[in-house]
Amino acid sequence: MDILLFLLLAPLIAAVLLFALPNHPVRDWLVRIAAVVIAGASVYLLATAFDKGTQLVTFPTEPAGQVMTGLAVVIALYIIAMGAKYRKLIPIVLALVQTGLLLWFELGYAPGMHAEHNLFVDEFSIVMALIIGIIGSAICVYAVPYMRTFHEQHPEVADHRRAFFFVLFVFLSAMFGIVFSNNLAWLFFFWEVTTLCSFVLIGYSKTTEAIDNSFLALVLNLVGGIGFVGALLWLGMTQGTIELDRLVGAGAAVALVPATLISFAGLTKSAQLPFSSWLLGAMVAPTPVSALLHSSTMVKAGVYAIVKFAPVLSGTLPGIFVGLVGGVTFLAASAIAVTQSNAKRVLAYSTVANLGLVVACAGIGTYEAVWAAILLIIFHAVAKSLLFMGVGSVEHQVHSRDIEDMAGLVTRMPRVGVMMLIGMAGMYLAPLGMLISKWATLRAFIDAPGGIIFLLLIAFGSAVTVFFWAKWMGIIIVRPNHAEMIEDRVPWDELSVLGLVAFLVVAASLLFPWVSKVLLEPYVFEIYGKVAELGQDNVIIMLLMMGAVIVLPLSLLYFRSGRHRLDPYMSGRPTTADMHFSGSLGIQREMGLHNYYMDDWFGEQRTFRAGVVVTVLLIVLMFAGLFVAGGLA
């Protein structure tokens, strides 16, 4: 399988080349070419491997394994050096503990654990590879104009764009590593590389806030990493297998302990409560970094690992508690999102919430739930990357990331505005993708044992979701008091990437019956021997709705003519064209429209604290579940 190696190495080579080049159009074009090549290669992987089921690849363990161990030590030294430089003790301690444990494993147990197949590809890896290869690359292309504008607008930030693009592409390579590794030690190595990459990217601007938040992300992910090493050590001590396919295939009796430990690592990486604060802090990074962390890398690695172990978790006590952490996170994060007016924080909480749903599905681990989880991963990746990039472009023109400052965006930045509406609709409205996933999730929850608790969590959580998305959409479509067209200042390549991803949101929703049939159903069938599917009637209904959604805007052509334009009702007060009205005592005031944020209902601190208490308890129970009757419910 040369294509796997190509996907692993191509981003690395691109990264090195980009690091060598100064700020110059040549480097910009290199980013674009590399992006197209990586995206093309991931599509090639789909074309050649989609009908072949799971393919295990015998790739020699040496010297690749030794190189990885060596690099892991280098990474640890780097973290320790950075910790010393910024006087942060905890990351140093954690890095020492983690590396110590890793070396204990590598020197003590690894030589005795022979891995026959170090790499693999199956339908789930193909889906992940497409997300990384297409969405991840698109974000890299978007980063070119974005970072140029960023440095023009922030002269105080030192220009480290060479390192920036280097790390972006290393990130992509590490993500491919995660989804193609069958050797768990390798998977862990790539896992740690993504932790390091996000640490570097979050601290990019080197402000105190950025440094603090990058260390917060580092610390929480190192804690998770220790859980992962724990899984490796446990496998070493019990003379288990280091191969992912055999471990998952061995079932809960053998694999439940490592599955629980790796799920713990996955909870930290996918920013579930109580660990969600690092992803919120990561918002200080330039927007392409947020887009990357939220859609195609990092957090998706976390849920990938948990979904991979879903067959092991299914029907076990630890599995139920992992799922409940996800369900509670979904409800709490959705509620907090209502109270946020900072666009990036709304998006971040929505990411945390949606990953919560994925985790809930994985914890339940039935065939329907796994099917739903992968659908959620796909649609969330596409829609969320579009929204982040949209907010980034808006921020550079409006100079604010506050939702209230986006009033009338469809008039001021029509194309970006409409694309953001598509992205938001893609996050919660029928007939677009996320709603299909929510449909699948609901079914999976109801059929699962103990599913009623999950059902209650999702019923209330999604109602809240509708509220915060719809009010944001509303702000975007109001008519602004001062309509000034500012879209022509958005660079052409930013607009093209936005257009491409907006197209993908719609295309993914149209193509999902095919994606489900070709990739998801075979994957689920191979594990469970059962198939979850949408049903033909429902596909027809969804496609009818899609048709209506695409055709109905044509009515705008009809409504455009023969209408009498009136001013909005202002209680009869004299009002000027730019919506200044005479208030009491003859004072002229400007009409203002502001959303409800319901802070006294779902206040961030209060909801977060409650969520932390509940989820910490659930995590304790998750580990306790391992000791109850061997963990088997």
Added chain:
Amino acid sequence: MNVLYAIAFLVLAPLLGGLIAGIDRKLTARMQGRVGPPVLQPFYDVGKLLEKEHAIVAISQNFFVLAYLVFIAFSGAIFFAGGDLLLVVFALTLAHVLLVLGAFAATSPYSFIGAERELIQLMAYEPMVVLAAAGFYIATGSFSVSEIAAFPRPLIVLLPGIFVGLFYVLTMKLRKSPFDIATSHHAHQEIVKGVTTEFSGSTLGMVEVAHWYETVFLLGLFWLFFAWSPVIAVIAVAILYLAEIFIDNATARVKWGFALRSIWAVTLVLSALNLFALQFFGGL
């Protein structure tokens, strides 16, 4: 799925819904000691609205209202065709979000408040509706409306909590007091005209027709609880609607905070009790 039923719904529901609205107004008037308009008055009203001048505040508002009407009718059609109840619920959510967006697009202070309140309504009743769909599934083993309707035993006995919860929410769905917080048929308790402030003429007519469609769909939803016996179902649904008219006239609008809090509390307690009991005694 039965396409004929869907077509029948699309054609007949506005007639039935308009008639129900007319009877509603007549009974309401009698409860208030008035004579009241003719039973066919709602049709005259909509007919007159269609002839009015096309006055708008923003072009896109008409598009959103048209899409609202289309998706309300669509979700009802899936329901009566015997389709998937969850998809019906989702299509209905889409429809209401479109109405809200129409109100936002008008950019008027009054319709903006109406839009926010309509969203709060959506957030208030959505969990109950989703949980009701789940309840039907747990009781009958299917989300398909045709299979739920063909269930041989009385669902009201299996789903009493869901039934009461849904009835509590119905008041809000029918825009009746005390939960008519986004827009109301009663002028005396209105913030101008809430979510419909800036809609006029044929656009307002579309909102009315959509409301008729939705009324018929909602009554159909309650029909499912009694579907094993059509005679009882007709009587039960009629009694339910009469009860709503009575509640509408006997109560005043509450604050939105109370509406949201009480609906969520009722939803959580009743549906959790009902669903756990149903799963526990599922075999009975």
